[in-house]
Every structure is written in C-alpha cells, then in structure tokens.
Amino acid sequence: MVVCSRDRATLLAEALPGVRAALTDDDELVVVDSASRDQSVADVGRAHGVDVVRVDQPGLSRARNAGWRATTAPVVLFTDDDCRPAREWRDAARRALTADDTVGAVWGSVASEGGSAGGFDLLHDDSRSPVEATLDSDLIAIGHGANMAFRRDVLESLDGFDEALGVGALLASAEDKDMFWRVLRAGWRVRSAPDMVVAHVRWRDNREALRQMYRYGVGAGALAVKRRRLGDRRRLIGRELWHHGAVPAARASRRLQPTLAAAAVVRTAGFIAGLRRGRRIPLRGEHFGG
Secondary structure (H helix, E strand, C coil): CEEEECCCHHHHHHHHHHHHHHCCCCCCCEEEEECCCCCHHHHHHHHCCCEEEEECCCCHHHHHHHHHHCCCCCEEEEEECCEEECCCHHHHHHHHHHCCCCEEEEEEEEEEECCCHHHCCCCCCCCCCCCEECCCCCHHHCCCCCEEEEEHHHHHHCCCCCCCCCCCCCCCCCHHHHHHHHHHHCCCEEEEEEEEEEEEECCCCHHHHHHHHHHHHHHHHHHHHHHHHCCCCCCHHHHHHHHHHHHHHHHHHHCCCHHHHHHHHHHHHHHHHHHHHHHCCCEECCEECC
16 A cells, blocks of 8 residues: 655645555555655654655656555555545455456546535545546546555556656656556456545635646646547647536636635646647557657
8 A cells, every 4th residue: 555745744644544454564664755855744654563665766657666565565555645535445355356257447426525626626535436447538527646545567568657757757647548448458346345435624715726637637638638549539739728618617607616616627737748748748558748
C-alpha cells in the first residue's frame, strides 16, 4: 500500500493511523517522501513505523512508481495523505481485484469530509453503484488517484505511471486517468468497488481549489493529445470543451453559482494549455518522453 506526501507532514500524521487500521499485520505500507523541502514527512513516516522511500525530484507519478516498486505485494493500493480510509477499505479492494482474474484495476468511492471548498469538491465520487469502465467511457468519471488499486503484474507490464503527468510534473495531473485508460487498452477490465471508501479531508480554500482545477485541465488536455497519437479517434477535444467546459459554466451561471462557473472556465483554460504542452512532447511507447 502506497501513500505519497510532499510537504504535508500534518496531513500525513493524521492519515497514517487510519491507513494502518485498514491493513493487516502482513501488509506492506510505504510512505513516499516526494521531494519534500525538509525532513518532516520522513520523520512522520518513521515515527509510525512505516517504510519511507525518498524521491528527490518532484512529481506524483514518479513518487507512485517509486512506492509500488518498493513493495512486493501482488495487489497495490494507493491513497493520498489527505484521505482517511474506512476500516474495510483494503479488504474491499482485494475482493474486487481477486474475484475476477480479468480485472486489472479498480477505483473506490471518495466522500467529502467536512463539506466542499467553496461549494464544489475536487473529489466528489460517493457513488454506491458499481460501474464498469470501457474505452468509450468519459475518463473524468473513472476513478481518481485518491483511491485506486492495481494488480502488480499490470503495473509492471505497463511500466507504471507516466512520469510526465501528475502534480509536480510539467503536465500537472491525469496520471490516474491515463493509467486506467492504458489498463483498458491492454485488454484488462477496470471497474469501481463501491465498498472501497475513503473520506477526503477539506483543506483547500477557493483559490487553491481553482488552481487545482486548472491543473486537472492541463492533465486532461495532455492526455487527449496522447490518446490521439495512440490511435484513439473519439472526439475527445470537442467533448471536453463542450461537456466539461461550456455546459457546466453556463449551467452554473444560470443558477448564480459563480464559483462553479469559475471552476469550469479555469479547467477549460488548463485543458487548452495541456493540449499545447502535450503536443510539444514526443511519446516513448505509451509514455511522454524523449
């Protein structure tokens, strides 16, 4: 099980007891110190008796790759330092992955703890109905890195997360969406596990939440470029600009919800920036890189 943290020792300290409680004594737990500016994240991990892996370059994908490669378990779970797993979280993830050997990845529900910043929540999937993803699915509705699990052999066969994507990297986010899409593309099934639940702690103010929406847009734009290069002929750009930009912005404006309208506009601006950035970076196989 992997938790990545960068300069958020307080959130990590609050998360680890709950993570520990959801695991068994035989489970591996790795904290990745993702290029933190001081030793506080590592100190918190060691104080809780957790293996700590230090990554000197920032980037969430880089940290996640270092984390799962430091484990040996056949099933690898990921959550964030601002999430609090339910007691049955680990068992629900393992059941969902091991009950069917065609399933390569699962995602769980993320409920908001303490309300949502500014009237909207960055992680809002609290659905209790199971969902089966396909290559035709809108990736915005398929899981997120705050609560996901993979078969180890799937991570190995796909060379892990794309390190150009994700917070701290040039392409800012969407490493989770990209990974789910590549798992599907490789012929595995990807589905939700509604009983695999974490609570997301509210800590962002409106300004930081809007910055994060911009980063989400950047990652989505870059991923659209990658998918197009790899032969996906769906109308990805038009769907993004219309269904996740113009439509929600107009709806929020009509309902006098300026924060929601701003979120849609900011995400669209990020998406356009992500298209431009992604087009400048060649692919190496299914990963961005030289």
